[in-house]
Structures are given as C-alpha cells and as structure tokens.
Amino acid sequence: MSATTDVTDTAANVGKAGDTDTGRGLGLGRFRELSLVPAILVLGLIGFIVSPAFLTSDNLIGVAQQSTELSLLVLATALILIAGRMDLSLESTIGVAPVIAVWLVLPTHGARFTGLGLLPEWTAVPLCLLVGVVIGAVNGFLILKLRLNGFIVTLGMLTMLRGLQIAISEGQSIVELPSSFTYLGKASWLGMPAAIWICVTLFAAGGSALAWLRHGRALYAIGGNAEAARTAGIKVDRIVWTVLILGSLLAAFAGILYSGHYGSISATQGSGWIFQVFAATVIGGVSLNGGKGSVFGALTGVLTLQLVVNVMTLAGVPALWNQFLNGAIIIVALVISRFASGEKQE
Amino acid sequence: MADTATAPAQAGAGPAPVAEAAGISKRFGATVALRDARITITAGESHALVGRNGAGKSTLVSILTGLQPPDTGVLRFSGAPAPAFGDIDAWRSRVACVYQRSTIIQDLTVAENLFLNRQSDGVLRPIRWRELKRRAGELLGEYGVDVDPAARARNLSVEQRQFIEIARALSFGARFIILDEPTAKLDARGISRLFDKLRDLQRQGVAFLFISHHLQEVYDLCTTVTVYRDAAHILTAPVAGLGHQSLVEAMTGESAATAIPVAAHSAPARDGSAELLAVEGLTLDDACRDLSLSVRAGEVVGLAGAAASGNVRVGEAVAGLHPARQGTITVGGRRVRTGSVPSALKAGVGLVPEDRHIQGLVNDRSVAENATLTVTDQLGPFGTVLPARTRSFARRMIRDLDIKTPGAATPVSALSGGNQQKVVVARALATDPRVLVAIRPTNGVDVKSKEFLLGRIRQIADAGKAALIVSDELDDLKACDRVVVMFHGRTVAEFGRGWKDEQLVAAMEGVGATSAASDTEAHGR
Numbered sequence: 001m002s003a004t005t006d007v008t009d010t011a012a013n014v015g016k017a018g019d020t021d022t023g024r025g026l027g028l029g030r031f032r033e034l035s036l037v038p039a040i041l042v043l044g045l046i047g048f049i050v051s052p053a054f055l056t057s058d059n060l061i062g063v064a065q066q067s068t069e070l071s072l073l074v075l076a077t078a079l080i081l082i083a084g085r086m087d088l089s090l091e092s093t094i095g096v097a098p099v100i101a102v103w104l105v106l107p108t109h110g111a112r113f114t115g116l117g118l119l120p121e122w123t124a125v126p127l128c129l130l131v132g133v134v135i136g137a138v139n140g141f142l143i144l145k146l147r148l149n150g151f152i153v154t155l156g157m158l159t160m161l162r163g164l165q166i167a168i169s170e171g172q173s174i175v176e177l178p179s180s181f182t183y184l185g186k187a188s189w190l191g192m193p194a195a196i197w198i199c200v201t202l203f204a205a206g207g208s209a210l211a212w213l214r215h216g217r218a219l220y221a222i223g224g225n226a227e228a229a230r231t232a233g234i235k236v237d238r239i240v241w242t243v244l245i246l247g248s249l250l251a252a253f254a255g256i257l258y259s260g261h262y263g264s265i266s267a268t269q270g271s272g273w274i275f276q277v278f279a280a281t282v283i284g285g286v287s288l289n290g291g292k293g294s295v296f297g298a299l300t301g302v303l304t305l306q307l308v309v310n311v312m313t314l315a316g317v318p319a320l321w322n323q324f325l326n327g328a329i330i331i332v333a334l335v336i337s338r339f340a341s342g343e344k345q346e
Numbered sequence: 347m348a349d350t351a352t353a354p355a356q357a358g359a360g361p362a363p364v365a366e367a368a369g370i371s372k373r374f375g376a377t378v379a380l381r382d383a384r385i386t387i388t389a390g391e392s393h394a395l396v397g398r399n400g401a402g403k404s405t406l407v408s409i410l411t412g413l414q415p416p417d418t419g420v421l422r423f424s425g426a427p428a429p430a431f432g433d434i435d436a437w438r439s440r441v442a443c444v445y446q447r448s449t450i451i452q453d454l455t456v457a458e459n460l461f462l463n464r465q466s467d468g469v470l471r472p473i474r475w476r477e478l479k480r481r482a483g484e485l486l487g488e489y490g491v492d493v494d495p496a497a498r499a500r501n502l503s504v505e506q507r508q509f510i511e512i513a514r515a516l517s518f519g520a521r522f523i524i525l526d527e528p529t530a531k532l533d534a535r536g537i538s539r540l541f542d543k544l545r546d547l548q549r550q551g552v553a554f555l556f557i558s559h560h561l562q563e564v565y566d567l568c569t570t571v572t573v574y575r576d577a578a579h580i581l582t583a584p585v586a587g588l589g590h591q592s593l594v595e596a597m598t599g600e601s602a603a604t605a606i607p608v609a610a611h612s613a614p615a616r617d618g619s620a621e622l623l624a625v626e627g628l629t630l631d632d633a634c635r636d637l638s639l640s641v642r643a644g645e646v647v648g649l650a651g652a653a654a655s656g657n658v659r660v661g662e663a664v665a666g667l668h669p670a671r672q673g674t675i676t677v678g679g680r681r682v683r684t685g686s687v688p689s690a691l692k693a694g695v696g697l698v699p700e701d702r703h704i705q706g707l708v709n710d711r712s713v714a715e716n717a718t719l720t721v722t723d724q725l726g727p728f729g730t731v732l733p734a735r736t737r738s739f740a741r742r743m744i745r746d747l748d749i750k751t752p753g754a755a756t757p758v759s760a761l762s763g764g765n766q767q768k769v770v771v772a773r774a775l776a777t778d779p780r781v782l783v784a785i786r787p788t789n790g791v792d793v794k795s796k797e798f799l800l801g802r803i804r805q806i807a808d809a810g811k812a813a814l815i816v817s818d819e820l821d822d823l824k825a826c827d828r829v830v831v832m833f834h835g836r837t838v839a840e841f842g843r844g845w846k847d848e849q850l851v852a853a854m855e856g857v858g859a860t861s862a863a864s865d866t867e868a869h870g871r
Contacts, residue, residue, distance in 0.1 A: 212472035214465050221451050221462055228449035232462040233434050291453050 033285050033297035036304050039336060043307045051314035061192060063310045065261065068195040069094065071302040072254035073270075073277045074284075075206050076247035078298035081281060082210070083243050084223035084290025085143070088154040090251040090277065092161035093135050094270035097252035098259045099165045101128035102174055102181065111176045113169065121178040125256060128181075132252025135161065136245035143244070144237045158274070166267060175264040185260015195257045202250070207295040215239060223290025276326070280305050283333035304333060362425030363388045364522040364553045365410060365441060370419035372405050379405040380416070381578045385555075387522060389424075392544070392554045394564040394585065397574035398597055398851075403557055404446075406574070407526055410555070412437035423522070435518075442515030442523040446530065450499045450507045457482035457495035460514050489513045490546060505536035509543065516552065523547075524555045529563055530654035531632070534834070541567055559652040560833075560856040561593060575599055590857045594848045619643040620678075622812035623781045625664065628673035633659035634835040636673070641781065641812040646803060648826035649816045652854045655832040658700055661785045661816035665697035666690030678780050691720065696779030698771050698787050700816075706770040707758050714740030714754040717772040743772040748798060764795030771799060775806070782806055785816040800825040818854060820847055 047054035073090050080087050101124045106115025119127065139157060143150045187194040209216040221229040222236050230236050251270075259265045278288075284301025286293025308329045309322060317325070365387045372380040380402045387393045397403050408414045409421070412431060421428040429436035450459050457479045458465065465473040482495035491509040499507060508528060515523055525544075529537045544554060544567060556568055564571055565585060573580040573596040580596050623641040628634060633656035641647045651657035662668055664675055669685025676682065677693040690697075699705035707716055717740050718725060725731045725739065740754040747768045751761055758769055767787070774782060784803060788796040804825060807813050815822050823829050831839040831853040839853040 208472070212466075212475075214463060214469060214473065217454075217458060217465055217473065218463060220454060224451040224453050225449070227447075228451050229462070231445070231449045233438075234463045291451070 033294045033300075035336065036284060036297070036300040036333065039304055039333065040300060040307060043304065043311055047307070047311040047314060050311065054311065054314055059310070059314075061196070063306055064196050065193045067302050067306045068193075068199040069254040069258040069261070070273065070276065070280070070306070071199055071299060072202065072250050072257070073273060074280045074298050074302050075203060075295060076250040077277050077281045078284070078286050078293060078295050079206065079210075079219065079243050080247045081286050081288060082223050082290060082293055083219040083240050084226065085240060085244065086150050086154060087136075087139060087244060087247050088151070088274050089135065089139060089157035089161060090247060091270045091272070091274040092158045092165065093132055093248050093251035094255040094258060094273070095265070095268075096161040096165040096168075097128045097131040097135070098181070098255040098265045098269075099169050099174065100131045101125070102177060102265065103168050105178060106176065113172065113174045113176060122180050124178045124181040125184075128252050128256055129249055132249040132255075133245055135252075136248030137241070139248065140241035140244040144241055162271065165269075169265070169267055171267050173264045173266045177259060177264065181256065182260040182263060185257045186263075195261065198257070203295055203299055210295055215242075219243065220291055223287075223292070225291070276305060279330040283330060301333070305329065363422075364391075364424055365555070366422045367406070367410065367416075368420050370406070370409060370416045370421070372409065372414070372417050378577050380409070383419075383574065383577070383579045385572050385579070385582070387553050387555055389521070390548060390551045390553050391570060392548055392556060392568045394556045394558065394568035394571040395574065396558065396561065396564060396571060396593070396597060397580075401574040401597075402577040403574060404526070405577075407443065407524055407555075407557070410524060411441055411443045438515075438518040438520065440520055440522070442512075442518060442520040444508070444511045444515055444523065444525050444528055446526045448507060448511070450510060452498070452500040454499060455495065456486075456493055456497050456499060456502070456510055459499050459510060460485055460495070460517065462514075485513055485517055486510075489516070490543065503536075504531045505539060508532070508536075508540065512543070512547075516547075521551060522553045522555070524557070526557045527559065527654070528556075529558060529560065537563070559654065561590065561852075562856045564593075565590075565857075573597055590852060591848065594852050594855070594857070598847050598851055619645075622678050623664065623814065624674075624676040625660070626674050626676070628660065628663065628675065629671040630656070630659050630663055630668055631671055632656075633663075633668075634832070637832075637835070637837060639814075639830060639837070641814055643810050643812055644807050645828065646807045646813045646815060646826045648823040648829035649814060649832065650818060650823050650829050650850060650854055651832035652818055652856075654834070655854070656835040657816050657818075657832045658785055660832070661783050661814060662697075662700075664690070664781070664814065665695050665783050667697075691777060694777070694780035696720075696774035696777055696782045698774045698782070698784040700785040700789070702766055702770045702789075706773075707766060709757070709759040711758065712740075712755045713744070713749065713751050713758050713761070713769055716758045716769050717743045718776060720773050721776045739776070743776065747772050747775075747802065762792075764791035767791045767795065767799065771802065780811050782811065782813045783816065784813065786819065786822070787815060787817070788819060788822055796821065820850065823850065 044055075053059055073094065076090055077087070103115045104127055105119050105121050105124045106113065106117065108114055108117045135157070139150075139154060142148050142153045184194055184198065189197055210219065218229065218234045218239050221232065221234060222239060226236055255265075255269065258269060280301035281293075281298045282288060282301070283304065284293070284299065285297035305326065308325060312322065312325055313319070363386045365385075367386075368384045370380050370383045371378075383402060383406060385393075385395070385406065395403055395406070405414070409416045412429065412434070415431045423440040429440065451462070454462070457475075460482045461478060465478055479495045486493055486495060489509070489512070491506070491513055493502065493506050493510065499510070502510070508531075512523065512525075528540060532540060541563075544556075548554065554568075556564070558564060568585050570582065571585050571588065571593065572582040573593070575597060576599075619642045621640050622643050623639070625637065625639040628637045628639075637660060639647075639649070639660070649657045649661060659668060663670060663684060666682065666685060666687040666689055674681055675684055677690070677695055680693050682693045682695070683689040703709075708719070714736050718736050721739070725735045737754050743749070744751060744754060749761075749768045749772065750765050758766060761769065767789070771784070771787065774784070782803065787799055787803065791799065800822065803813050803815065815826055817823060827843060829841045829845065829850065830837050831841070831850065833854065833856045838856070841850060841853075
C-alpha cells in the first residue's frame with residue numbers, strides 16, 4: 001500500500017511542478033530578448049548626465065552609423081549561431097570581398113593600386129556580393145559535404161582570406177574606389193545615412209523571417225535538435241548551407257558599407273572584429289549551442305557595446321582604456337543577462 | 347494467425363490490413379538484422395511486438411516507417427504497395443511513429459512542435475501564429491490532450507511530451523501508429539494515462555504496433571502479440587490465449603521447463619563475511635526510488651534489469667557518476683560522497699563502464715595509457731608520469747588479463763573488441779578496488795573472452811573483494827552468486843543460484859511475481 005501512495009504523490013508533485021514552471025518560463029521567455037534594454041536605457045541616462053553632447057542627433061546618428069557594419073556581422077552571426085553553427089571567417093570576408101571586387105574592375109594603370117580592369121566599374125557591388133556568396137558556399141561545402149569541423153575550417157578560412165586580401169592589395173589601403181561602390185556608405189536618405197536605413201531594413205527582414213517563415217523557424221529546430229528536425233522533414237544540410245551563404249553575403253555587404261563610409265578599403269578592415277561580434281551576439285541572448293535567441297536581442301547587444309564606447313569617449317576616458325572597458329562590459333553584460341533571464345548560458 | 351484477433355471496429359468492413367509486411371530481410375554488413383520476417387496489423391487492432399535485444403524490432407520499425415529500405419520482401423499499407431523510398435510525406439500519411447528518442451524540440455512551443463516544417467502553407471507564406479495556435483489547440487483537443495499550445499516544450503512533463511508526439515504523428519492522417527517503447531520513461535501513473543489515451547484512439551479506429559520490454563503492458567493493452575527472436579518471426583497469436591510462460595519461452599527460445607515459477611526469494615548462503623558495499627534508500631532522478639542493496643566480501647552479485655529499469659544508473663551511481671537525490675552508498679564502512687568519482691575511487695570502487703567506446707577508451711592512445719588512466723598518481727613522484735613505470739605497470743596488466751596486443755604502446759583502437767574490453771577491465775582493476783562495478787562487462791565480446799572476463803571477476807571476489815555485475819545478459823548473471831532484479835526503478839525479485847532463464851526474464855520484463863506496476867496503475871486512477 002505504501003508503495004502505491006508513494007507513486008501517486010510523486011506523480012502529483014511532478015504535475016504541479018510542471019505547471020508552475022510553465023507560467024514562469026513563459027514570462028521570462030518573452031522578456032529574455034529584452035534583457036539588455038534596461039542596460040541601454042541606463043547607458044543613455046549616464047550619457048545624458050556626463051555630457052550634453054550625448055543626446056544630440058549628430059552624436060546618436062554617429063553611433064548608429066558606426067554600428068552598422070558591426071551589426072550586419074552580428075546579424076549574420078546570430079542566424080548562423082541559431083542554426084547551431086559558427087563562422088569565424090566573416091571578419092575576413094568584410095575585407096577581402098571588396099578588395100577582390102575592386103581589383104577586378106579598377107583600370108590596369110594610372111593609379112597607385114592597379115587592378116585587372118576586366119569588368120566595367122558598375123559591376124563592383126554585384127561582384128563583391130558574389131565573392132561573399134562564393135566564400136559562404138565554400139565554407140558550407142567543407143563543413144557539410146566533407147564533414148570538417150566548422151570552427152577550425154572557418155578559422156583557417158579567416159586566416160587564408162586575410163592573407164589573400166593582403167596579397168592582392170599589397171598590404172596597402174585602396175583609396176581610388178568606383179563611385180558606385182562608395183555610394184551606399186556615403187549617401188544620406190531623408191536626413192539619415194543610407195547605411196542606417198539599410199541596416200534597419202535588413203534586421204527587420206531577418207527578424208521577420210525568423211519569426212514568420214517556415215525556413216526561419218527551421219533554424220531554431222536545427223539548432224535545438226538537428227536529428228529531430230530531420231525526422232520532421234526539414235532539409236537540414238540545405239538550410240544550414242543557405243544560412244552560411246547568407247552570412248557571408250551579409251559580411252560582404254558590410255564590407256561595401258564600411259569602404260564607402262571611410263572612402264577606402266583599409267588593409268586591416270574587419271581585423272579582430274569577430275570577438276566583438278560574438279560577444280555582442282551572445283550578450284544579446286543568442287546561445288552558442290544553437291536553437292536560442294533572436295535577431296532583435298543581437299541588435300541590442302551591438303548597441304550596448306557601441307554606446308559604452310561612446311559614453312566613455314564623451315566622459316573623457318582616455319581612448320587607451322577602450323579595450324579594457326570593452327572586455328569588462330562584455331563580462332558585465334553576460335552576468336546581467338544571465339540573471340535577467342534566469343537561464344544558464346552553456 | 348493474426349487474423350484471428352481483429353478488433354471489432356472495422357473488421358467487417360474490409361479485409362485489407364493497415365500494414366502488412368512479408369518476407370522482409372535486411373542485412374547490415376555481416377549482421378543479419380531481419381531474416382524473412384513478417385507482420386500483419388489489421389485495422390483498429392492493438393498489436394504488440396516483443397523480443398529480446400537484437401531480435402530485430404528496431405530494424406522492422408525503421409523499415410515500416412520508410413527510414414530504411416528492406417533488402418527483400420513486400421510491404422503493403424491498406425492493400426496498396428508502400429510508397430517510394432524517400433517520399434517522407436507519403437510514408438507519414440500511412441504510418442505514424444513515436445520513436446524511442448524524443449523528437450520534441452525543447453525551446454519551441456507546443457504549437458510549433460506540432461506543426462514543425464508545416465507552420466504555413468507555402469515556403470514564403472508568413473506564419474500566422476494566432477492561427478497556428480488555434481490549430482494546435484484543435485489538434486490537441488481532438489486527441490484530448492490538455493496542454494497549453496503556447497507553452498514551451500521544455501516545461502512539459504515527459505508524459506505530456508509523449509502525448510504531443512502521438513498527436514503530431516497522427517496529424518499526418520495515418521490510421522496506424524507505431525509506438526517504440528513509449529512507456530520507458532514514464533512512471534506508473536503516466537503509463538496508465540497513456541494507456542487510457544491509446545484505448546480512446548483505438549475506439550476511433552486507430553491501429554497500433556506497440557513495442558515494449560514490459561510484458562505486463564502487452565497483456566494490459568494489446569489483443570495480438572508477435573514475437574521476434576534472432577532476427578526472425580517466431581509466432582503471432584492472440585494475447586488472451588497465450589500464457590506468460592509460453593510468451594517468455596517464445597522470446598528466450600528455451601524449451602518449456604516444467605518447474606512452476608517458484609517464489610522468487612531464496613536467501614543466499616551468507617557466510618557472515620564483511621559487507622563491502624551497502625546501498626541504502628538510494629533515490630536517483632529518473633532511475634530508481636528507495637533502493638537498497640548489499641554486497642559482501644567474496645560475493646558476486648548481479649543487478650539485472652531491462653533497458654529502462656534503472657539498473658545501469660544505479661551501477662554508475664555506485665561508481666560516483668550520478669548524485670543521489672536521497673540515500674547513502676557505503677563502501678567498506680566508509681560513506682561515499684555520491685556524484686563524486688574521486689570519492690568513489692578513494693573508497694575503493696572500480697568501474698567497468700557500460701559502453702567502452704563512449705565512457706571507456708581513449709581510442710588513439712596506447713594500451714598502456716588507457717590501462718593506467720585511473721592510477722596516474724602512482725606512476726611517478728610529484729605528479730609526473732614516468733614512461734618506464736607506465737610501461738611496466740601496463741605489462742603487468744597485459745599479462746594478468748591475457749590481453750592480446752602486439753605491445754603496450756599499440757593504440758587501443760587496433761585491438762579486437764574482446765581485448766579492448768579487457769583493457770577497460772584492466773583500468774578498473776588498476777586501482778586494486780575493493781568493490782568492482784562491472785556494467786555489461788561482456789558487451790560485444792567473443793565467447794572466449796567472455797568466459798575469461800567472468801572468470802576474472804570471480805577471482806576478484808575469491809580474493810575477498812566484492813563484485814557487482816550490472817547486466818541484462820543471462821550469461822553474465824549466471825556467474826553471480828545472487829541476482830537482484832530491478833523493474834521500473836525498484837527491486838522486484840532476488841534469486842539465489844540455480845534460477846531458470848525464464849524466471850529471470852519474466853522478472854526483468856515485469857511479469858509473473860511482479861505485477862507491481864499494474865497494481866499501482868489501478869490505484870493511480
């Protein structure tokens with residue numbers, strides 16, 4: 001008899017525990033991606049206090065424009081991480097894709113940097129995007145067809161592409177860019193830099209795709225449990241491959257914005273960014289193990305990092321401390337989002 | 347034969363069975379997984395498929411669900427030939443399956459799990475979440491599952507997740523569902539609710555193929571039973587006319603023993619020797635409840651149980667792999683901190699783990715390194731590991747266990763299965779343990795090595811140590827002085843020497859002396 005009561009009690013308890021969990025989990029699940037919003041507001045408040053220059057449209061637009069290239073990489077990384085993969089080579093793609101495109105279209109003589117002059121100048125932008133697609137496709141081939149380890153493959157790709165950029169550009173910045181190439185980075189639409197509009201649009205598109213498209217939702221399924229996704233009829237490899245290509249495409253596009261913004265392709269363009277990109281994505285609530293997070297959360301991650309730098313600069317903190325503060329804020333942000341969401345970050 | 351036991355619902359309507367397989371053969375390399383096997387499931391029938399490990403049940407499931415094509419044989423659904431291999435949607439509309447491993451994605455909502463990869467009509471058509479939630483609610487309502495479609499799957503109980511898998515599988519339109527060990531992770535109340543649900547579905551005309559290791563459940567739920575053994579069909583018969591004993595005989599292949607099932611208790615000859623391992627009131631999450639066990643010096647005790655009985659977890663807990671919710675583990679009078687491998691090692695527990703490839707061996711490293719992995723602290727002063735000492739230690743183990751290897755430096759992956767297993771045993775013995783826990787110690791080794799290993803374990807006991815063999819292999823258990831049988835996380839029987847195969851199998855499958863599970867079910871309602 002005692003055994004019987006025992007079982008019944010346990011089962012009842014289990015049921016009860018499950019119920020309360022549901023309530024709590026739902027609430028937090030909804031707020032998880034907003035966990036950095038208070039941090040951003042606090043940063044804004046601090047900025048407002050330390051300097052009157054903070055809350056001016058010039059300053060804020062400047063911060064936003066500086067964030068655009070980084071945030072495109074973050075968007076790419078968020079998509080890839082949600083699908084349970086990694087791509088480190090994004091930071092080299094942002095530099096190498098513009099260099100290759102420009103190399104193919106610039107004339108063979110007359111300027112400091114001599115190109116091949118193979119194609120008309122207007123093709124620079126499409127060429128740059130095409131290079132991104134090719135890089136993503138190669139990554140996908142190595143990871144999905146040859147079944148190589150994604151982390152190491154893309155690490156190798158990062159180094160290789162960086163080397164390719166230096167070899168082609170002879171280690172120098174390229175300043176003579178076709179006007180079509182610099183347009184997007186320089187132009188201003190309706191009083192705001194075009195890059196910001198584009199970036200907002202892309203984030204909105206990415207967020208909507210993840211929220212409302214089957215293939216977007218498939219990313220969560222694949223990242224959460226690839227085997228289960230396969231049994232549900234999702235074409236796992238094809239979708240992951242597409243996401244990798246999309247990621248590299250976004251990185252190449254970020255390269256166009258960056259080059260346009262500064263009017264040149266610097267030899268170190270994007271170098272070392274990937275750490276910041278990963279940091280921004282993860283503090284924005286995207287899981288390194290896949291299956292969790294949102295594009296909006298990742299965006300709040302970038303904004304937090306950029307605002308910290310801006311506020312510190314305005315507060316007169318020497319620029320030499322920037323790197324230290326960047327690292328510190330990553331750790332602090334992780335701690336905040338850990339407790340705000342109540343979930344372990346594994 | 348199967349035709350004799352059709353359910354009343356649709357038997358008169360048409361003779362075509364919902365699923366019919368005949369002459370199915372399948373090989374994987376040198377192993378024959380199925381040999382000329384057959385099965386027939388009629389509409390609205392609840393059909394059980396039973397058999398011991400390796401009988402070919404899982405292979406049959408993957409063939410019936412279109413995951414693998416058979417080498418030979420014919421498959422028909424409702425009289426029509428099976429769809430082309432690879433046409434997932436067509437297969438799903440004919441046969442639904444709830445796999446042993448959960449295919450629910452934890453971080454998605456119930457609604458999304460139900461309609462995964464078909465949340466909207468077209469690829470570019472945006473998902474209408476409200477609509478999806480409504481459809482999910484309807485689907486769940488149709489099958490009487492009381493779960494909020496907006497809840498995250500992570501927060502559901504195992505039982506609720508199972509219902510969702512069933513609802514999802516049936517939502518593709520199939521009237522035939524395969525349930526591969528659906529009760530393995532459920533407690534008694536969960537099982538009884540699952541069965542209620544299945545009976546409801548059966549009334550709606552859904553046919554089942556129910557696979558379980560627990561024969562009592564077969565008697566509770568099914569009308570017809572098919573037995574497989576050694577990759578072949580043995581019999582199909584109505585459950586009602588088949589006694590427990592003949593069923594177990596069909597599964598084990600042992601000819602009918604005349605002995606009536608004796609009361610399962612026969613106290614072993616206790617020689618008053620010291621108790622080396624004492625487990626008291628042990629409760630482990632998802633594995634066992636209030637379990638007690640004792641092994642004396644000089645004794646080899648078997649802890650038997652089928653796949654989901656929890657016996658492996660108990661063995662691993664003794665070796666410090668799992669923390670206990672409650673209860674104590676004492677080795678030689680000294681209490682071991684549960685969930686701490688170093689503490690267990692220090693107390694003198696050696697472990698031969700269940701799966702040598704996952705938990706046992708470091709494949710690319712040498713025999714010597716693998717065999718000395720547990721004793722690196724004894725191989726040199728100040729935390730150093732001296733190669734010479736490692737080698738001599740390893741040579742001793744190689745001699746002691748008769749490991750056939752070209753040398754101590756050979757990578758362990760170059761050895762045969764039996765010799766690899768010996769290396770794992772060597773590693774467990776390297777610390778000179780007082781209590782040896784061996785989980786399926788003869789898993790995948792040849793007959794000679796099996797004999798040798800079991801003999802070696804006996805020697806350890808004869809030297810005044812204690813050994814616990816955790817296994818469901820009858821050959822392993824025959825080497826024990828005493829066998830404790832676990833079922834659904836409890837000990838249900840204990841046998842001294844001289845038990846009969848079918849008694850032990852019956853106890854492991856939860857029939858005969860132990861109808862505890864079904865009793866609690868009745869009360870749990």
